[in-house]
Amino acid sequence: MSTLRGDIRSTDIAGIILRECAKRLDVEEALSGELDGEWEKHKDDSLMLATVSLILDLPLEDRLEAISDMLQYEGMRPGAILWLKDGAAKQIAGLVRETGSVRCSFVSSLHSMLCLGIGDNKPSQIRFIDHDRRVCEIAKITSAMMGLNVEVILGDPFQRKDEGEFDCELCVPPLGMIFQRQDEFSRSVGDWFGHSSRPPRVNSETVAIVDLLVNTKRSKCVLVVTGGALSRAVGVENLARAELVESGRLASVFSAPSGMVYSNMGINCAVITLDPLGVYHDKVRFVDLAHRNFSESSGRGRTEAKVDIPWIDVIDANEADGDITVDVSVAEIHKQGNNLMVQRYLTTGAGSKVSKFLEGYGTKTLDEICKIVRPLAIPRNEDGEFVVHEVLPGDVPEFGRVQKASKVSRTDQAGLRKAKNQQLMTGDVLFSVKGTIGVVGIVLDDIGNESDICIASQSFIVLRPAEDRLLSEVLYEFLSNRMVVEHIRSMASGAAVQMLNIKDIKAIEIPVPAMDEQREIKEAFDAVQKRVEKLKAMERELRSDRMANWPHMDLSLEE
Template identity: 35%
Template sequence: MIIVERFFADFDRIRGHIYPYQRVLGVIAELAHQKTGTPRELLPVVSDQFRRPEFQEPLKELSRIVTPLCELSEERLLELVDRLFSQIGSREFDLWMRLDAARKVSEFAEGARDVRCSFGPALLPAVVISLARGTRKVRFISKHKSETDLMAMMDMVFDLNVEIIEQDPFLRDDGSPADFELSMPPFSMLYQDLHDVPQQILRRLGLDKAKARVTAEVLALEDALENKARRQAVLVAPGTLFRNVGVEKMARGDLLFSGRLRSVLRIPSGMAFEGTSITSNLLMLDDQHGGTASLSPVRFVDLQDPHFSNARERGRYEVRPEASWVEAVDAATVAGEAWARDVSISEIEERGGVLTPDRFFAADTEDEVSKLCAGMETFALSDLAEIIRPAPLLKDEDGEFVAREAAAAEIDESGFVVQPSRASKLGQGGLSKAVDQRLAPGDVVLAVKGTIGAVGLVPEDAPAAASGEIWVPGQSLVALRLRKGVQLKPVTLFEFLSSDVMRDYIKSLATGTAVQTLSIKDVKALKIPVPSLSDQSQVEEAFWARQNLYAQIRALREAMENARNSWPHRI
């Protein structure tokens, strides 16, 4: 460990004109040179930039500090390389997988005679699999030269004997499907030119080669179904599992009814990739279910559960080394386990064909909602309330009217919406259009983007249109206005939606990667109980008693602030 820490102390002092990514490549290139004797100028990643005069002194220093690293074991050296890439995140190398996660993924290759790893993010798992030193053959395929060059360097440093192929992985010119295949296309990478995509994959999606923009993740799913291996793993971002536009829904349908989808593993933020907060999902496919004649349940596994992960800083997670991902997928039963659930194809269909694991771990929360509604008649929210969605304002800098757009941050601790800070001027035409979405006293607002599940009540003193100022829901909110004749009071609706049980349930319905969203379809379908009028009166009494307490708290805070009236609090 002394060698490693001394190296990083020296490495951090090397600056000059070398960017962080170039310094990391310089380390790997120098290791390849010193371990194999290959002249530096013949190494794949050595660019013309390294030959510039201003680079020579930093490179000499780099050579000096790398020499002791050749004494490290393969395991320690690989950990050092992983630490180097983790420090630069994914700023210049697209999604370097963390070593602890790569080791877990590589365990799925156990027993495979040959392995095929596709796209840049699969580079480190390919290295780990090859380091097992078995008789298996490992192929690494990427269409990007920078990625195949980096693998060539890793091959030299660790003596891997990996077959490296620079071509689009979907072309399949590298031979028959392997026993185990790992496909890890960069998230949201678009294929805008489909001419090089095999026709059989496009036919599966009903696409014309001259049209459409398709993500590599969708193509990877269809490629896996078209080129069946004994076991396959495909890593995708959450959007591929829930979007109902484009070809994502079609690809999910193909996957579900292929009979090959074994499991979906939810990988939490920071566990797989250091450089992004996006969660990811590992889809496991195999041939153990015998095709479409037997559509077995799909196992959803939550790797964020403490059984598999330890919480880190800023809402990120790291792998618990002792927990096996392979065993979680292959176990005969997971009954009673909080971290997994086997879901039938029919239930997945009932939920719209969405494969987001969070949706299926909401089952316990659904039970809690049912208990909350026990003994009361329930209705879909859309039957009880008009759902008012935000619409663009027709702004007019010379207008005489004002529209204020409410946001989730403007719901105070007592649950009321306070005066929104974001204001726009409107003319008469803009006001006439905006009035349709005006927030009126008694409306309930619900956050459907970002801070999912935040709920607020519009107060009685919210301005009327006649005042020249109106409040409207901002882009992250929808307004719920009870329909005439409905035997439900606004306070009761607010109290129900803002309960801990409903907040947890609503959050479980959210989808999205960087920004969570709640679909209007799910909002409309929320089951709302209608208690008796006498029970609702009790709810209102409790609500207003709580408001009195909040008023006292505000008064105490003001008094405490006023008591800070001497130096050093006042000048």
């Protein structure tokens, strides 16, 4: 198809080729003309006609690959199709294949639906529904190309105006869509949220969870969501997850690393499976798809789903292996605030090693042993008479000693009062909880003064240990340990920007060695810091010596 791109815009390739395929497959009467415009301009193009002949002569599996290639270009159009990657689409299709009937909702379910055309055990009834006319046209043509008899319906899947029950529902809701009106989803979903003059603003993933709970009680369900939907506690999201867990229908949660699921978006995702009401699960199987058994790199840092181990076999296995899968009780999930992040429950790796280390000490939770300061935004005023220095994660050096703040702004008297309440003090430990999780710094010097205030950015929390119980240097050394950082990062949530929940932060267990041991730890820390300062002095001396030599002595930018 690369030969077509010189004459036809890449965003039009799929529509033109698919429209010609519709003509060849005698499905034109089912179309509404949505794809006719560009096709009319190029319907006599010899290269296009030859390409269509080539595609339709391919075996089904190769034909599906050609369709996938085309629709990734379709994804460049405004209102782009979020197309599932080949490996993920095939694995998701495997979760719904051996059912009598399946309802596929929203455009991103289309690739998995088309995968049902390959091999045996095809569902006897397939319905596809989406609210976009162009998408529905594409679904009609591509399903015909794959030899599938699909009922394509133009409509909003969440409104449930299409009638009928299905053995299985595959739902891949659009990302980032917000619902603010009751008429945007079915009456039963509206009843769950509660009818009011000001209904809650909810995202499509929460609506999808509620929709499947209240409208598919006799169906198996497969739901694809972003990683953030597993742990966010905003509005009604946690309530929806709590009811999902409490229903006993939740069978499994597959955690997919960034870039594994969508071809044109690198975000963490999850695939959730529900069984029909009446099949009660008192435990949920969590699966880490980032493990090498399930994923591989395709180059340029891209992650692909392997297809040699079917995901459905992992669900059906009698026992979890404890390394990449774990069975967690409903009671434990409730205890963890209905958090469905897989990393929360896998006990191997960093988590188990940290737990074993902590067994050798008395421990306290972070909020028991420290005052936790959460930095607030300071109002900026370019004409303000006071200067505020803000420490960013990038200001923290390798060995942690915070000595500078790269962000400088001005504020007024009101801003100064706010800044003073969070001014950094000697002994403060900084821990980043947003964005890059686990940057750890320690303040060893007086930084700032009455008119030049130094604070931490909102990416951090500031920890002030109770000095008579825990030395700052001990807290720094523990939190900056790579194994501990990896363990804490496993608690983070968020599809695009990773964040730690304050409840989880407060509950982090901190070892409290005897004070004699703490003093020894501090002495070792101080010795390392002295060596670091010597290294810095040597670096300055080396740079100075070099600049005194040719040609730097005559070609200096500092003049």
